[in-house]
Amino acid sequence: MDQSEQSAPPAQTVPVQATPVPKGAVPAQKGTVTQRAIEQIKAMIGEGLLEPGQRLPTERDLATQLGISRSSMREAIRALTVLGVLEARHGSGIYVTQLEAGDLLETFGVVADLSRGPRLVELLEVRRVLESTATALAAARITPDQLADVEKHLAAMNATDDPEEILSHDLAFHRAIALAAGNDTMAAILEGLSSRTFRARVWRGYQEEGAFERTRREHARIHRALVARDPEAARAAAAAHVGEVEDWLRGQLEG
Amino acid sequence: MDQSEQSAPPAQTVPVQATPVPKGAVPAQKGTVTQRAIEQIKAMIGEGLLEPGQRLPTERDLATQLGISRSSMREAIRALTVLGVLEARHGSGIYVTQLEAGDLLETFGVVADLSRGPRLVELLEVRRVLESTATALAAARITPDQLADVEKHLAAMNATDDPEEILSHDLAFHRAIALAAGNDTMAAILEGLSSRTFRARVWRGYQEEGAFERTRREHARIHRALVARDPEAARAAAAAHVGEVEDWLRGQLEG
DNA sequence: CGGCCGTAGTGGTCGGACCACATCTCTGGC
DNA sequence: GCCAGAGATGTGGTCCGACCACTACGGCCG
The missing domain is CATH 1.10.10.10 (Winged helix-like DNA-binding domain superfamily/Winged helix DNA-binding domain)
Incomplete structure (x- = not known):
């Protein structure tokens, strides 16, 4: 040519x-x-x-x-x-x-899927920071309808023992909270950080250690903070929730 | 056909x-x-x-x-x-x-570049959360070498009046801090959120209002917190710094 | 009037040709 | 014997033209 x-x-x-x-x-x-x-x-x-x-x-x-x-x-x-x-x-x-945020940040999931080792911890660290902030914001802003949605997934998660279904509602639980925070961009990033394959990879080992009950307790605590409209309590609960997984994973990597 | x-x-x-x-x-x-x-x-x-x-x-x-x-x-x-x-x-x-984080999160800049209006505020909100956390972490972990690097850009930024150069060192200042925080993933995300075109778009108007001096003061405050190894002060200073821009932009959008 | 169907237009796929660049190999002069 | 340079080879980059699969639109027929 x-x-x-x-x-x-x-x-x-x-x-x-x-x-x-x-x-x-x-x-x-x-x-x-x-x-x-x-x-x-x-x-x-x-x-x-x-x-x-x-x-x-x-x-x-x-x-x-x-x-x-x-x-x-x-x-x-x-x-x-x-x-x-x-x-x-x-x-x-x-x-x-x-x-929109969702359109452009979809690729964020690729990062989570292809990361391993130390970077998984880093991603969880980022998630902890954003998730706790989002949960705090949600505590201050959540509407009755949105809260009902959160509770729906909380109940569904507690009503089954199928790991697959639990994971599904777990994701939906946090997604609903992130949406209630009112920052779509933040919600989209968190969505990517919680992409199905990412969670599944980490979850597999985490829940084998009887973490189900603990997860339920932590979710309940987050829910109570939302109902009480207590941002600080919500922030703490969310940070602790993600931090648990973070610590576990960090321990796994060290052997 | x-x-x-x-x-x-x-x-x-x-x-x-x-x-x-x-x-x-x-x-x-x-x-x-x-x-x-x-x-x-x-x-x-x-x-x-x-x-x-x-x-x-x-x-x-x-x-x-x-x-x-x-x-x-x-x-x-x-x-x-x-x-x-x-x-x-x-x-x-x-x-x-x-x-590595840098490889995979490069696309994050595209999001920042193509976002406008309300989403810019959301992005700044995310940046505020991450930047304040990164700065707090840096205050606790920064090494003398890294601190020297931060100071180099701080000095260079104060030694010129060329907006282009100021912006350049401004970015490098925050980048150095993010790296000192020890979480490459977080640093990479912040890098995307501060992409050149993104900053340039917002900065253009922001610094027209005599924000130069304020920016310098805020950077100095962040630097002092790093030297003092005071994470809480660092977090507050960084949050305020980004928050300033955030508020200004929010005001711009409302008219 | 309405549904069916044909057709034009669009993205999706294919195969082949050639160009630009990087790398290795082989040559020839020193 | 050694090394620089020319060549050969293989790779990604670009282009072309044909055809397939699907959609959307509009006219035809019942």
Whole structure:
């Protein structure tokens, strides 16, 4: 193709340069073509040229506009898709996501899934900090409806012995609290830090040591603090709750 | 449709594909081919089949192994590349990153860059929580060397009036503190929350209101707390520091 | 009028070709 | 004998064109 801009030795051929790049002055060839396309689309969104939910031109058109091949453009789109910025609907088109916390922070789960060893402890440390804050905020702001939701999962968790179901309601319990805290971004991060595979990996060993009962007690304490609308008690209870797992895991790593 | 005539090969309708994968036990056709490839590679890493730093087979081989085209495989690789899981070196090969916090949390900056309005406040709220904790931890753990590094940036920041340079050292100041806290994951998240474009966007307006002097005072207070090895003071100072910006931004949004 | 169905348009996949870069190998001069 | 340079090899990067799978729209028929 015409991407052979600096052909030095065999200085002929040169079929049709054409170069659809009007802006002379330093083409600024930085990084790969695909990388540039990613940045450009991101910039378009950043500058407000592309609104959330809006549909983009077709892959073919986009590729033409940026002067690259469809293949490269597809890679760029794929990249932005996994980042939660774009959404491709087969047969329909490519759309900008709502760019909400949940969309963009979904990739956070990957971190949790691929981390192991010491980093798991670090992640739990981050979770402890955020979870305790979120629980404290929830204690101050939670509405009756939201509290009912929390209690629903608390009850369901205590009503079964199936580990899988317990884990499921455990996650929902904390998720409901995080949502009640009123900071969607924080909730989304916590969601990632509690991703299913992450919890499952740690939980497997943790609950083998009869931690069920303790978990229930800790959850009950968190719940009491929410009912009492006592942020400080809620913060302490949540911190202790996560701290328990944290300590256990830390002990596991040391042997 | 854009393509009309066929190449006129007689016998057709017979899928020349033949699918190199025997239809043995349920192909499990979930999602797109590329998406599956992404999951499979992720799983390989998760299961330890691929160690950090290790080199992967070539794109062509990988594509063959998973029974997909090179194009699709490339999209999968590109996706994992932007997620910080893989690293492609032109002419050399594809490698698994060290899977360190910095590698995986780089995408966090995208969130900050693409967020606006109320979500910016939420992000600052998260930053306040983490930054104050990190600063408190640093007060208890910082080494003389690390403290010297912090002081270097503090001095450099006070020695200039160039906004660009101030911002630069401001970031480095907080980065050094976060590193001293001893939790790389937390530091990486804070790094993302303070990404250059994010700070620049908020800073632009903030420092127009003569916030320079206040910022310097707040930094000095944080520094004093570090020197005094007083975690509680450090926590308070950091929280107040971020809180200032947070309040200002909140006020901006309300009009 | 409404549901069915065809069709145009879109993303998804494929295969092949070539280019740019990194690395190793082999050569030839010193 | 040694090492620099030229070449060969292999890898990711880019491009093209064809075709498949799905969706959405609109006209046709009952």
